[in-house]
Amino acid sequence: MDIKWINRFNITNLCPPRGAFFDNIRGLSHLLLVATSMLLTAPIWATPDDEPLGMGYLSYTPVDGSPLKSSQIGLPINTDVEMQISGWLNRVDVKQVFVNHSDQWLNGTYQFPLPQDAAVDAMTLTIGTRVIVGEVKTKGAAKKQFEQAKAAGKKASLLTQQRPNIFTSQVANLAPGERVVVEISYQQIVRYRQGEFSLRFPMAITPRYSPLSAKVSAVTLPQSAISDGLEMGVLSQHLADSHDNLNHDNQDGGSQSSGKVNIKVNLDAGMPLLAVTTPYHQMSRSEQHDSSVGLRLTKVVNRERDFVLRWQPALNDEPTALAFSQSGKTHYPESTHELSASLLAGRSDTAKATNETISDYGLVMLMPPQDESRHKMARELILVIDTSGSMNGESILQAKSALRHALAGLSHVDSFNIIAFDSSVSVLSPTPLAATAVNLGLAHQFVNALTADGGTEMAPALATALASKNDTEERGNSALRQVVFITDGAVTNEQGLFNLIAQHIGRSRLFTIGIGAAPNGYFMERAAQVGRGTYTYIGNLSEVGKEIGLLLEKIENPVISNVEIALSDGSIPDYWPVSIGDLYANEPILVAVRLRAKQHQFRSDELLVSGELDGQFWQRRVAITRTSQAAGMDLVWARKKIAALLLSQNSSNHELVKRQVTQVALAYHLVSPYTSLVAVDKTPSRPSSETVSNASASAMLPVATQAKWPKTGSGSRLYLAIGGLMMLLLLVYWLSYTSCVRRYLINHFKLSMEVTR
Amino acid sequence: MATGLSVVRRRYVIVGVVIASLLMIKGGYMQAKAHFAQYLIEQAWQRTLVDNLAHRPWSWADTFPVAKLSFVHQSAAQQGGDLFVLAGASGRNLAFGPAAILGNSEVNRWGNTIIAGHRDTHFARLKGVTVGQLIKLQDSGGAERLYRVSNTHIVEEHDTQLLFAADGLQLTLITCYPFEELSERSKLRFVVIALPIDSASLPAESLVKLDRHDSISA
Incomplete structure (x- = not known):
């Protein structure tokens, strides 16, 4: 086969160079390059073209x-x-x-x-x-x-x-x-x-x-x-x-x-407006009053960027807590088509359709007290990194980058420590270090030296991270312990770990960060829940800096911890999310509440919000504002309840959760899974x-998630193919120099020349 | 055989041969690793079947087998024995065997069990998957369950809806697409969705067994 090929080569090239068909190595390398690039580019036909963006x-x-x-x-x-935005609620058609x-x-x-x-x-x-x-x-x-x-x-x-x-x-x-x-x-x-x-x-x-x-x-x-x-x-x-x-x-x-989008906004802030902006789209204002404004896109747009609307009300002083309530639901399951149509048309009529069993629904917004005189609290940041074998590859690079970003976010009053674990636990320092330049240098060295190998023994690492100094010492210095746990969550004994976290969490807070293509988000979300923190997923290396920055900024200044809600007569309303957690500066929490009808109207018009402020018991009474127009709070309540139920779903209760979610969704007329x-x-x-x-x-x-399927290809066949091709070309090259082949070819060449004549 | 190659050229050829063989060894090693690791994983799986505990296939491993996957009525394009599925679809695990994405599901019990595999080794056989084909999955309790392929999809790397879409028990197999492509990176995934055939035949004893995911109080 080679010979045949070579023969053809000869005929087209009437002056075969001495002994070679590739006159020098450069020619050979060119050929190799071309062949390899062909190999690499050949399958690209299957990748999608850059279609213009449009709306489906x-x-x-x-x-x-x-x-x-x-x-x-x-x-x-x-x-x-x-x-239709009214106050805190947005109704969208x-x-x-x-x-x-x-x-x-x-x-x-x-x-x-x-x-x-x-x-x-x-x-x-x-x-x-x-x-x-x-x-x-x-x-x-x-x-x-x-x-x-x-x-x-x-x-x-x-x-x-x-x-x-x-x-x-x-x-x-x-x-x-x-x-x-x-x-x-x-x-x-x-x-x-x-x-x-x-x-x-x-x-x-x-x-x-x-x-x-x-x-x-x-x-x-x-x-x-x-x-x-x-x-x-x-x-x-x-x-x-x-x-x-x-x-x-x-x-x-x-x-x-292609399909277009048109957006109309009716904003009724309920407070005087200072500024209204839409960073990505041009809007024209149709009507403007002190507190309300009508907006409309200047032209219909393609679906390219998310629509974002921001507005600033003129507030004399920031609210610390707000509560609204409405009476009754928006939809009634027993209602006929006509009734629900009328309910949709005039939602203010809802109250008329009420009966005895109707509940009131409310929203409670908790705003941390904005006290300028409060000094920034010192924090103790414990960074835990998983260096087990499963983190090998891009995951460990992401994790290391996350660590570096976290270290960069420390201020001079903070202290920190780094714990790395695989089969065993290694600690940067036995006690937390002050965030000095020298210590940070040590930390960077420690981080750089980390490699991913070995098993995942998470329990000892968690115990080390959560084990704090004894209680008296802790009370003396009110530094916050924040444990940032960076892992892919490849663990076996999840329940045991949840128990361990629950037992040792104390005043620490656990923030989990999921890394890699397919981290065990199930485990990490629940671990963070037990550890009273949050779960962040970071999909790729370029997102690390931004996500870590956001997390550290958010958790920088917790103001009130262990927030709970009760009515002033001591009874606890039905509120979601169930565990409110901590209240951070600049990050208000919204809780949806269901109250028995008129309960708060006759006995007490107030909710009691309690928690811990700087280690002290903190409590605030919040008056409930009854708004006639704020319909749809029941929907928000039910949506929050469904989300919480779905989060608690696992293999032993999934049928139960499914029934509960179905029941809530049917009762409140919501679309759910x-x-x-x-x-x-x-x-x-x-x-x-x-x-x-x-x-x-x-x-x-x-574009809704940054999740990705795992990488399911290895280059083994590519290496084999390139290697094999190189071998073949080198063999041909070498053969072309051998005397017998040369002799044969020259004879053959002469012959063929005669034939053509 | 005497050659007319000059010394310099011979040197170039030798370097080329070394590079070529290194590449081939690298590729071959990957293939061999994928092939022979399955034997070690099988041994660990046998031990798991006995005591229903996690066993590492080798002492320094960061994973353990969670299931045995076999294709019933294999066509010619799907030659190969049973596959042993590792826990956690990390890049390293995938080099040794198909691996299950960890999540809120349990093999043969509930939820969407998603198993990823390399298209050039273990899951090369997915190329021949046809709708209606049966797939058998054995869990660590030893119980076996049959799944029927209900459909296949080709999706973008970031189009992960199928990762979540499941109301009940489901088996999802994924690999890179197209199958013929040689490179390591791929923007597409081939997804096989299989549903259990008869939910009634769930062995009673496996229901009694304590669950891996107990409820945690909210």
């Missing part, structure tokens, strides 16, 4: 499964967002306009992000002038009802939750040329920090994987993947279809305009003679 396409393929027909078109879904420009009947699927804490409680389906109000059902029942309607040719819509911040809306039987609007409403609390309110609406998306060469690829995806019982299956099918369409459109020289909203038209609109196609607008991936 509604596109479809005929159900018979013959993709890539010329009849395919991509259609954008436009979104209209309307926000998201209108998704599904338009069928094709000449076929369509079923559409659209996946989109919403804020993490959104309590989605309503969906309406608008067909022309008719409005169908969605109902909350268990996920299975809703799905069944939707599928039945779909099959019967009725118009229907379904809203399901994939993740706390990712939702999917589906519409069935969209007639050619028809336009339906799915309107989704959610309730949200706005964020407050350092005198400024803010809210964020997720808009950023990235292109999903598109199988550009699914046709040429040897791996063909099973097209029969649709399984009715499995939602993801259907989704993925849609997904695959839409990719083909997307590519097809792009090949056709670009599709029509186990409940969906479904709206079905009463009369069939699609004649049975017409066939219907599936469509999807989920071609774009919401």
